Amino acid sequence: MSMIIEDLTILGRAAPDLMKSKMVKTFCVAGYSPSRGFIRVYPTSIDCPMKFWNVVRVPLERNLQDSRFESWKIQGSKSEWDNLDSKIEEIGTYPKKERRQLVFNLVDGCRNDINDAHRSLGIIKPTKIKGYFQEREKISESEQKTLLDFLDIPKPKNHWIKTKAEYQFIPYIKYTCSDCKSKQGYHNQQLLSIEAYEWMRKHPDNLDQLWENFRINDKDYDAYLFIGNQARRRNAFMVISILRFKKSNYSLSRTRPLIPWKKVEKPKS
Ligand SMILES: [Zn+2]
Structure with a gap:
């Protein structure tokens, strides 16, 4: 099955992973399309125009390894x-003034609701939230030394990109949803966002500043978590990105019709 999606707004981009078959570093991106609901696309390259809040047109097909x-x-x-x-066409960027309203309309009460509906992507508005770092038990040596490191040739321009497994620390988010149904009253999830990993790469001596940058506990800002599950562990969710907006004096409304704001469009069959 294939389709051309005309209206995909990018809401998150995870730090890269190594695609071992090609020895290239690839990214998973995810977003929302008014005509199709939430969408995840991978693998993508570092240079692809699927950047935060870009609206793109892209030809897609099913990934047989991921149902x-x-x-x-x-x-x-x-x-x-x-x-x-070259197959991805940047249509524009999502209008700045309308971003808060879009995200507001897509919020679910709890991560468990998303899981129970067998959805793999969703947005949460946490009431309590805390970010922290945990040391990685073992930094992957096979990931550190890619094939290129052994070849005596000039490195390609994106050789600096590090995969998640090459970092010493893993960022985590502990949060309570707005209508949390978790027995323990909170969720504890890895943060995959490229923004977080780029901060760690550039400021290894000032990691904790990241949480202030994300404004997760700033009373002047609303923070939302874009979360998704793993292909092999459907019950394990991670935070793909943190979307935050300065609070403003215009109010948000749920008066828009559910369609086209529906979260997913399941096939009728
Ligand atoms: Zn919850």
Whole structure:
């Protein structure tokens, strides 16, 4: 099954992973389309125009290794990797003034509601939230030394990119949802956001500043968590990105009709 999606707004981009078959570092991105609901696309390259709040047109096909309803890959991912970025067309950016309203309309009461509905992506507005770092037990040596490190050739321009497994620390978010149904009263999830990992790469001596940058406990800001589960562990959710907005004096409303603001559009069959 394939489709061309015309209206995908990017709401999150995870730090890279190593695709061992090609020895390239790839990114998973996720977002929302008014016509299709939440969508996840991987693998994508560092240079692809699927950046935060960009609206893109992209030809997608099903990923046979991933049966999650929201998961797709770019058409020709396998055979045309070097040419993949040219297939993505940047339509524009989502209007700044309307971003808060979009995210507000997509909020679920609890991570458990998303899980119970067998959805793999959703947005939470936490009431309590705390960020922290945990030391990685073992930094992956196989990931550290990619094939390129052994070859005596000039490194490609994006060689600086580090995969998650190469970092000494893992960022985590502990939070309570607005209508939390968790027995323990909170969720504890890894934060995958490229923003967090780039901060760690550039400021290894000032890690905790990250939480202030994210404004997660700033009373002048609203923070939302864009969360998703894992392909192999459907019950394990992670935070893909932290969306935050300065509070303003215009009010948010749920008066828009549910369609086209519905969260997913399941096939009728
Ligand atoms: Zn919850």
